[in-house]
């Protein structure tokens with residue numbers, strides 16, 4: 001066979017999907033598995049969203065539609081971002097995409113030239129370095145460390161900026177650490193972006209899933225409007241992962257280019273899902289705050305329980321729905337801890353290296369499962385923790 005494009009060999013997958021496959025295989029063998037590996041809310045969209053979807057289909061809204069997105073959804077998104085993030089964005093700056101990941105992919109395709117350096121938070125969403133490499137760019141990690149509360153360090157970022165740096169990827173609240181970047185940190189990063197004329201790709205997919213503090217978008221800072229692309233979607237905030245609905249908010253000059261990428265790939269996003277998404281944004285039944293309140297309850301219980309497992313240490317996340325657990329004190333590698341948990345206890349979590357080198361001593365669990373399931377998961381982990389207590393003792 002003729003060789004395939006070399007860009008394929010630089011792409012990497014997602015740890016969550018690999019663990020999920022193994023967990024499913026064990027289930028097929030009759031094992032009971034608690035799935036804490038995937039980043040998927042265990043909720044479904046609210047009733048008015050489903051009703052709007054049905055109505056749209058009955059009304060025949062299943063044709064090709066505007067490439068940048070249905071105007072009514074773009075209008076609603078502008079109002080939503082004003083209401084929830086205090087942003088003044090024009091509906092013209094919105095491009096609807098089939099999933100947040102595609103919005104990210106297109107934004108990166110529009111910006112990255114071969115050889116361009118892209119700064120990304122390590123640990124971070126696995127797509128950031130993979131997609132960067134796929135477009136011939138060079139991913140340059142900046143660390144999110146426990147001693148720094150998993151905040152980016154603007155001094156480290158400044159030191160890593162070179163004449164080849166093209167963009168900074170940010171993700172607050174952060175997957176996997178759950179940190180919400182502070183105003184001070186974001187302000188300093190914004191100043192660096194202006195000073196060095198960099199694009200900022202702000203992945204705000206968890207912006208609504210935040211526990212008790214006010215969210216500040218990167219787009220709010222001086223000089224950001226002309227260089228920031230917000231990447232967001234409906235998967236997490238509205239429990240619509242399988243709908244594949246996301247969007248980019250881009251500076252006006254970039255919008256036609258993103259639309260050109262849409263024309264050359266997916267053409268448009270299904271009109272019936274876009275019309276239903278308007279109802280999700282209006283959230284007339286308060287589904288999102290209810291879901292977040294439930295996550296907050298689970299967070300309290302789960303983080304407390306995890307901190308009682310020998311060798312585990314976990315700072316409560318400020319946003320998103322992940323527990324990012326330091327397992328250094330177990331005396332084992334994160335891969336070994338995850339293997340024992342899955343194979344012997346039937347609890348699926350992800351070894352942190354899947355999110356970058358800085359994640360090596362961590363394990364990520366999603367707490368988007370019921371409080372009873374999370375209790376049971378920790379009870380199972382407690383039972384097998386003797387395995388690493390032995391390892392820690394013989395160190």
Ligand SMILES: Cc1ncc(COP(=O)(O)O)c(C=O)c1O
Pocket residue numbers: 039099100101102125171175203205233234235241244245246
């Ligand atoms: C930080 C981050 N960005 C993007 C995505 C992709 O979202 P979507 O499912 O809408 O493509 C995820 C999904 O897990 C994520 O955690």
